[in-house]
Amino acid sequence: MNRREVLKNTSLFLGYSLSAGALSELFIACQKEAQLNWKPVFLSNNQANLIAEITETILPKTETPGAKELGVPQFIDKMLKDMLSEEDQKAFVEDLEKFDKSCEEAYKKPFIECTQAEREAFLLKADKEGGKLPPSAWGITLVAKPAPISFFRRLKSLTLLGYYTSEKVGKEILSYDPIPGEFIACMPLDKVGNAWNE
Template identity: 30%
Template sequence: MKRRTALKNVLFSAAGMLTLPAWGNAWNSSTFTQISSIFTKSQAEILDILVDALIPSSEIIGAKDLGTSAFINRMLADCYETEVQENFKIGLETANNLAKESFSKPLADCDKIQRKELLIKLSSTNNAQQKDFFSLLKQLTVLGYTTSEYVLTKHYNYVMAPGHYFGCVNV
């Protein structure tokens, strides 16, 4: 290896090591929530209602309280194509329209039992687009909920580095 190449690699590595802590500290919960929403205000409210209906709050925190809607927004914006995003938005509007048809009131005014009935209708429909919407909604809600810090630490007893390392012991 040439001396100049080695020196250049060492300098770039040192610069990376100096900037890495500053970059890592920039990521926190407040920067996560600053991402602009792909949903309109009414669509975001419908999403909150459906997420809360899927995993409601009880003696433990529910999906809405853990911010699973923000997780779904981020996942859809970063990991899914525009076509899937648009179908998801249409699915949210369809859920609200289905509530209006079934219960003569918007989804926001429905009680928990009516919301549960609506979820059952969405899951058992013959419409492929509605079935895909509900399947994606359910998958992302469960993924966002089960991978949240609260669930991992309080219910799964997840520990980042389990056990203790004893480096120098007599064999």
């Protein structure tokens, strides 16, 4: 069974390679409940729609697939449900609401109703204000008492994780060798090519 079938059989959640291309660029602003072509397992429809638009602004569709096309919002939804404690889930949802309110204060409208230029400007500002992640190695923070990680920095990290670990990106964009060949200890950089996903 391939990854796509697994995802379909688990309520369209994991989003590594699931196509979510049917989501429109913008949902009708007057709708009270967002319309999605997938059912969130943790977030509400409106929250999931907001996450979808944020992730697509971070990683829009170009020559390569965008975040929504690869199902990154579904991945984030599932990660929030399965990997966070109840306390962290509550904090994430509160931070998501604060994020949208701060966008309303800046542009007099929620993030979903903003133009692409406004979205990009707002996310660039959030990225700049978010500071840097503390140094880490293999997922272990190397600082005794790191500063709290901003909401946007956490969301951006989840977005990149979902995108770069997706099957499509791993097999079609990054170099992929399911059965690695010989070990070459020293190779000229110009012969390396794409980054390796494994």
